[in-house]
Amino acid sequence: xxxxxxxxxxxxxxxxxxxxxxxxxxxxxxxxxxxxxxxxxxxxxxxxxxxxxxxxxxxxxxxxxxxxxxxxxxxxxxxxxxxxxxxxxxxxxxxxxxxxxxxxxxxxxxxxxxxxxxxxxxxxxxxxxxxxxxxxx
Numbered sequence: 001x002x003x004x005x006x007x008x009x010x011x012x013x014x015x016x017x018x019x020x021x022x023x024x025x026x027x028x029x030x031x032x033x034x035x036x037x038x039x040x041x042x043x044x045x046x047x048x049x050x051x052x053x054x055x056x057x058x059x060x061x062x063x064x065x066x067x068x069x070x071x072x073x074x075x076x077x078x079x080x081x082x083x084x085x086x087x088x089x090x091x092x093x094x095x096x097x098x099x100x101x102x103x104x105x106x107x108x109x110x111x112x113x114x115x116x117x118x119x120x121x122x123x124x125x126x127x128x129x130x131x132x133x134x135x136x137x
Contacts, residue, residue: 002055003055003056004053004054004055005053005054005055005056005063006051006052006053006063007051007052007053007062007063007064007066007069008049008050008051008052009049009050009052009066009069009070009073010047010048010049011047011048011050011070011073011074011077011078012045012046012047012048012078013046013048013077013078013081013082013083014043014044014045014046014082014083015043015044015046015081015082015083015084015085015086016041016042016043016044016084016085016086016087017036017041017042017043017044017085017086017087017093017098018036018037018038018039018040018041018042018087018098019033019036019037019097019098019099020033020037020097021097041085041087044127044128046081046103046125046126046127047125047126047132048073048077048107048123048124048125048126049123049124049125049126050069050073050111050121050122050123050124051120051121051122051123051124052064052069052115052119052120052121053119053120053121053122054116054118054119054120063119064115064116064119072111072114073111076110076111076114077107077110077111080092080110086098086103092106093106100125100127100131100132100133101133101135103125104123104124104125104133104134104135105135107123107125108121108122108123108135108136111123122134122135122136123135
């Protein structure tokens with residue numbers, strides 16, 4: 001019987017973005033993305049929850065040291081995206097629409113190489129208190 005345990009670390013960052021497809025005209029962008037397509041951007045206070053799953057190490061009792069996970073998220077995600085305009089200030093979204101879905105995938109791809117291969121990982125990103133996404137689903 002597996003003794004897998006899920007551990008979670010929550011961090012936050014603030015960022016601006018604009019949802020739009022440059023291949024579409026303004027009317028189509030406004031119809032699809034509404035106020036999120038306004039040309040002067042808007043911001044969110046994002047909450048990021050990183051879930052790591054595995055069996056606790058017999059010597060430490062940890063699935064993963066939460067202090068190390070926090071430091072990793074701070075260094076790789078928060079420092080990169082906090083107080084930035086995702087569309088204008090980040091390479092990751094220069095050609096990718098910064099939807100919550102795409103942000104979650106990008107964050108996962110940034111963090112995954114730093115998490116031991118034997119551990120499962122999931123990213124949950126809250127764009128608002130009521131809107132959030134999980135990757136992988």
